[in-house]
Structure formats: structure tokens, C-alpha cells
Amino acid sequence: MSGILRAVAFVLVALSCPLTHASDLRGSLTSLGINASFPGDASYTLASSPFNLRFTFQPAAIAFPKTAQEVSEIVKIGAAQKLRVVARSGGHSYIANGLGGRNGALVIDLRRFDKITIDSVKGTAIIESGNSLGDIASTLAQAGRALPHGTCPYVGIGGHAAYGGFGFTSRMWGLTLDTVNAVNIVLANATVSRITNQNNPDLFWALRGSAGSFGIVTSIEVTTFPAPPSATVFTYTWNLTVADTSKGIAAYQSFVQTDIPPQFGCEVNLFRGPASGTVTFSLTGGWYGPARGLNSTLAPLLRQMPRGPQITLNTGTYLNSVVDLAGGSLDTKSQPDSHDTFYAKSLITPENSPMSNTAIHAFADYLANEGFTSKTDWFVQLELYGGKNSAINAVAPDATAFAHRSSIFTIQFYASSPGKTPPYPQYGFTFLDGMVKTITFNSPSNWxxxxxxxxxxDRLVDWRARYYGAHYGRLMSLKAKYDPHDIFAFPTGIEE
Incomplete structure (x- = not known):
């Protein structure tokens, strides 16, 4: 066969196979009474819309099961048709992995898994994977209970608990995944399983740090905590020069390594300053002890900062603090979630090697100058993970697949396109890459x-080491055992 004929034959096969698969897929799901949306359906555009509009993936179908058994049937269908299968909980994956992270995935949308069952006697809860953080906080609060988690009410519990789950109560209670006692999951062989440390310690270990690579989690069983009787949300804001920004970050880094109580959680947020050469520096967080204790806790840090910050203090119930940090509402039903077009990076800084003064100064200078001229809408968050008395770092390094149990900060670098609309500009990638390099290039070569x-x-080259550290090898072995055909595959997922 000539080269031209071979090329024509290849194109014909490529065109016919998707149509055949789509027809088979629709028929298979319809025969089981499982609602789904396919390319060309009126519902498909909305159903396949990502949180981050930098991506425009087209799943083969988006299925909306109601039971774990239906999830099992979908996994069987996906395996039979050699489709990659992914779960979508809240849909907030920064790189649209909830849509497969590339074209052609079979998406299992878990929005109908929205039950929360609380056992007030045991202090536990069963939380289905379609719940948002806003739903969870509101429901638990009615029983006087709480869980460590992030502040955005629209984020789904599925991915949040699968890979970490940081919030301002995490120094007191740990990450969301640290509260998990059992995982209800559909595995690659389509079995509906309840995984615990007692019946399958290896898989239970992997599910707390990389669950999406091993199955479709339909619910988690967690330990909850008594909601604190009082909570204070605080914000202190300054507009600072490069020198004062450097001093502020260094002072913050030193302060959090002192004997601060676990009831204290915070982050430093950095934004474009009002003029070239300046940075807006905002210390914000939650204090979950008696209100009178906040001033004495913060005093050593505030003494090292310039005078005259803008101060906001809001003391009330624990639920009030969650609402405040969420922007004023936990209601995710009456108002649709927003979209953004953005790129984000992160660094987790090690406790035994804090950021150097040289790195801090280079970082502050970059924000004050390049940051002022950047056309992106950017921010940086230095989230406090560690320091003495941190429940995050109190967990043994190898107790879960989450690899970062000796850190000080998780730093998030985030830049949106102008107007938060596509396309995302190349200069946005360059800007954030340069920002991160001011820290990494001014740190030890073996940092x-x-x-x-x-x-x-999605652009992180050494993601295996940075996300999973020394745990990646063990995770690969478990992936080969529990998903040998790589059904649950997506970018930066565990490879078999």
C-alpha cells in the first residue's frame, strides 16, 4: 500500500472509531438508565465547562450516576471501551483533570452524591463526594461539629480530601485527609469497596494523598471535631517598600517557627502595590481560642512590622468565621460558581531549610517591580503549614501518601489573564516562572x-518528585497492582 493510501486509511479509521465508540457508549449508559451528556447534546457545553477556562477539553461523555453500583457499571463500560475514566467532584481542578485533563475521557460527575450523615455520639460523619465545602461546613455546624478544610465554598470534597485539604484550622486539626477513617470507592476492577487501615493498609495509605489514581471515591468517613465556641478572623494590611516587604516576610518566617499555639492559623497574602516598588502585604487568618489570646499571640510579629496597618477583626461563632472567610456566604446552590482563566504554581518550603534572606529579598523586589508592570491579575499566598504545635507536621512522614510533613509554608503563586477571560497570555507563564525562580535560584542547589x-x-517538569517525593515509587507499585490497565489516568496522576 502506498504512503498516500496508508494515510487515507488511517484518517478513515480515526474518523470512524470515535463515532462507533460514541454510539456504543451512549447505548451502554442508556440501557442502564444512567443519565449522561455527549458532544452535540444541548447540555454538553455547560456540563463540560471547566473552572479554569485556559482549558477546553472534550470528554467522550459525562455521566451522572446516583449510586455506587451505577459508578461500578460506568467503570466497566469505560474499561470495555478502553476509555480513561475520571471523577469530578466540585470541578475545581486547576488543570481540568475533572474533565480528564485531555480529550476523550469518560467523566463520572458525582454531584448526585450529596448526602452527609453525622454520628453525634461517635463524632464521625460520612460525606459523599458530590458535596462542596460550603455544604459540609453548614451541615456539620448544625450538629456543633467541624472539619479542617479550605475557605472556598464551591470546592468539592472529592479532590480536596484526596490530595491534602488545607485550612486555617489545619494547624489544630490537620489536613482534611488526616481525618479520613474509611474510603468508599469503586476500583478499576469495578468492585465497590470500603477501604480502611485495618482491611487494606497499603491502599488506604495511597488513597490519602493520591486517591484519584486508584478509583472513584463515592464517600469518605471522617472524624469531626467540636466546633470551637469562639473564632476570630483577622486581617492586618500594609503597603510596603521592597525593604519592608523583605523584612516582613523574614519576620513572618521567624515568628511561625516559635512556640505559637495550634489554635492560630494564618497566611500572608501579597498583591500588586499602589506604586512601582511597593507590595501590598496582608496577614490574614483565624484564631480559634478565646478572643483575648489573639493579641498576645500576634504581638511578637506585629512589633517587627511597620506601624499603622489597616486592621479588621471579626469575633463570633465558628460558623461565622467560616462564612466570613468564604466571602460572606456558604450558599453554593442559588449562585453559580464563577470561572477564571489562570495559571498557578506552588512551593512547599522545608522546615530544616527556610527561605534565605537573599531569596526573600529577590522575591520581594520581583513582586514590587515586575509585579507592578505585569498585565496579569496576580496574588501570592504564604500559607502556614508548620511551626511548632502543627497537627500537619505531627503526622509521621510515611503515615499517608501526602509527602510533606516537615514544611513551613505552602506558597501559592497565581496569575489570571486580563479580565479573567481566555486566551491565557504567554507573558503570564513567563511572569510566574520568573517569580518562583527568584526563590529557587537563590536557595541551595539541593534545596x-x-x-x-x-x-x-501542568507545566511542572519534575512533578513526581515535587508532589509525591519519596512516596512516588511505592505509589507506582500500588498503581500497577490496583489499576494495571491505567483506567484512572490523567495528567500528573500516578503512572502504572
Whole structure:
């Protein structure tokens, strides 16, 4: 066969196979009574819309099961048709992995898995994977309970708990995944399983840090905590020069390594300053002890900062603090989630090798100058993970697949396109890459920093080491055992 004929034959096969698969897929799902949306359907555009509009993936179908058994049937269909299968909980994956991370995936949308069952006697809860953080906080609060988690009410519990789950109560209670006692999951062989440390310690280990690579989690069983009787949300804001920004970050880094109580959680947020050569520096967080204790806790840091910050303090119930940090509402039903067009990166800084003064100064200078002229809408967050008395770092390094148990900060670098609309400009990537390099290039050559899997970066070359560290080899072995045909495959997922 000539080269031209071979090329024509290849094109004909490529065109016919998707149509055949789509027809088979629709028929298979319809015969089981499983609702689904396919390319060309009126519902498809909305159903396949990502949170981050930098991506425009086209799944083969988006299925909306109601039971774990239906999830099992979908996994069987996907395996039979050699489709990659992914779960979507809240749809907030930074690189649209909830849509497969590339074209052609079979998406299992878990929005109908929205039950929360609380056992007030045991202090536990069963949370289905379609719940948002806003739903969870509101429901638990009605029973006087709480869980460590992030502040955005629209984020789904599925990915949040699968890869970490940081919030301002995490120094007191740990990450969301640290509260998980059992995982209800559909595995690659389509079995519906309840995985615990007692019946399958290896898989239970992997599910707390990389669950999406091993199955479709339909619910998690967690330990909850009594909601604190009082909570204070605080914000202190300055507009600073490069020198004062450097001093502020260095002071913050030193302060958090002192004997601060676990009831204190915070982050430093950095934004474009009002003029070239300046940075807006905002210290914000939650204090979950008696209100009178906040001033004495913060005093050593505030003494090292310039005078006259803008201060906002809001003391009330724990639920009030969650609402405040969420922007004023936990209601995710009456208002649709927003979209953005952005790129994000992260660094997790090691406790045994804090950022050097040289790195801090270079970083501050970059923000104050390049940051002022950048056309992107950017921010940086230095989230406090560690320091003494941190429940995150109290967990043994190898107790879960989450690899970062000796850190100080998780730093998120985030830049949106002008107007938050596509296309995303090349200068946005260059800007954030340069920002991160001011820290990494001014640190030791063997600096053992990490990256946070929930701030996922599709351009991170060494993601295996940065996200999973020394755990990646063990995760690969478990992937080969539990998903040998790589059914649950997506960018930066565990490879078999």
C-alpha cells in the first residue's frame, strides 16, 4: 500500500472509531438508565465547562450516576471501551483533570452524591463526594461539629480530601485527609469497596494523598471535631517598600517557627502595590481560642512590622468565621460558581531549610517591580503549614501518601489573564516562572522543596518528585497492582 493510501486509511479509521465508540457508549449508559451528556447534546457545553477556562477539553461523555453500583457499571463500560475514566467532584481542578485533563475521557460527575450523615455520639460523619465545602461546613455546624478544610465554598470534597485539604484550622486539626477513617470507592476492577487501615493498609495509605489514581471515591468517613465556641478572623494590611516587604516576610518566617499555639492559623497574602516598588502585604487568618489570646499571640510579629496597618477583626461563632472567610456566604446552590482563566504554581518550603534572606529579598523586589508592570491579575499566598504545635507536621512522614510533613509554608503563586477571560497570555507563564525562580535560584542547589498537588501545575517538569517525593515509587507499585490497565489516568496522576 502506498504512503498516500496508508494515510487515507488511517484518517478513515480515526474518523470512524470515535463515532462507533460514541454510539456504543451512549447505548451502554442508556440501557442502564444512567443519565449522561455527549458532544452535540444541548447540555454538553455547560456540563463540560471547566473552572479554569485556559482549558477546553472534550470528554467522550459525562455521566451522572446516583449510586455506587451505577459508578461500578460506568467503570466497566469505560474499561470495555478502553476509555480513561475520571471523577469530578466540585470541578475545581486547576488543570481540568475533572474533565480528564485531555480529550476523550469518560467523566463520572458525582454531584448526585450529596448526602452527609453525622454520628453525634461517635463524632464521625460520612460525606459523599458530590458535596462542596460550603455544604459540609453548614451541615456539620448544625450538629456543633467541624472539619479542617479550605475557605472556598464551591470546592468539592472529592479532590480536596484526596490530595491534602488545607485550612486555617489545619494547624489544630490537620489536613482534611488526616481525618479520613474509611474510603468508599469503586476500583478499576469495578468492585465497590470500603477501604480502611485495618482491611487494606497499603491502599488506604495511597488513597490519602493520591486517591484519584486508584478509583472513584463515592464517600469518605471522617472524624469531626467540636466546633470551637469562639473564632476570630483577622486581617492586618500594609503597603510596603521592597525593604519592608523583605523584612516582613523574614519576620513572618521567624515568628511561625516559635512556640505559637495550634489554635492560630494564618497566611500572608501579597498583591500588586499602589506604586512601582511597593507590595501590598496582608496577614490574614483565624484564631480559634478565646478572643483575648489573639493579641498576645500576634504581638511578637506585629512589633517587627511597620506601624499603622489597616486592621479588621471579626469575633463570633465558628460558623461565622467560616462564612466570613468564604466571602460572606456558604450558599453554593442559588449562585453559580464563577470561572477564571489562570495559571498557578506552588512551593512547599522545608522546615530544616527556610527561605534565605537573599531569596526573600529577590522575591520581594520581583513582586514590587515586575509585579507592578505585569498585565496579569496576580496574588501570592504564604500559607502556614508548620511551626511548632502543627497537627500537619505531627503526622509521621510515611503515615499517608501526602509527602510533606516537615514544611513551613505552602506558597501559592497565581496569575489570571486580563479580565479573567481566555486566551491565557504567554507573558503570564513567563511572569510566574520568573517569580518562583527568584526563590529557587537563590536557595541551595539541593534545596528539598515540594509542591502542593491541589495547586496542580501542568507545566511542572519534575512533578513526581515535587508532589509525591519519596512516596512516588511505592505509589507506582500500588498503581500497577490496583489499576494495571491505567483506567484512572490523567495528567500528573500516578503512572502504572
Amino acid at each position: 528539598n522543596y515540594g509542591a502542593y498537588p491541589n495547586y496542580i501545575d
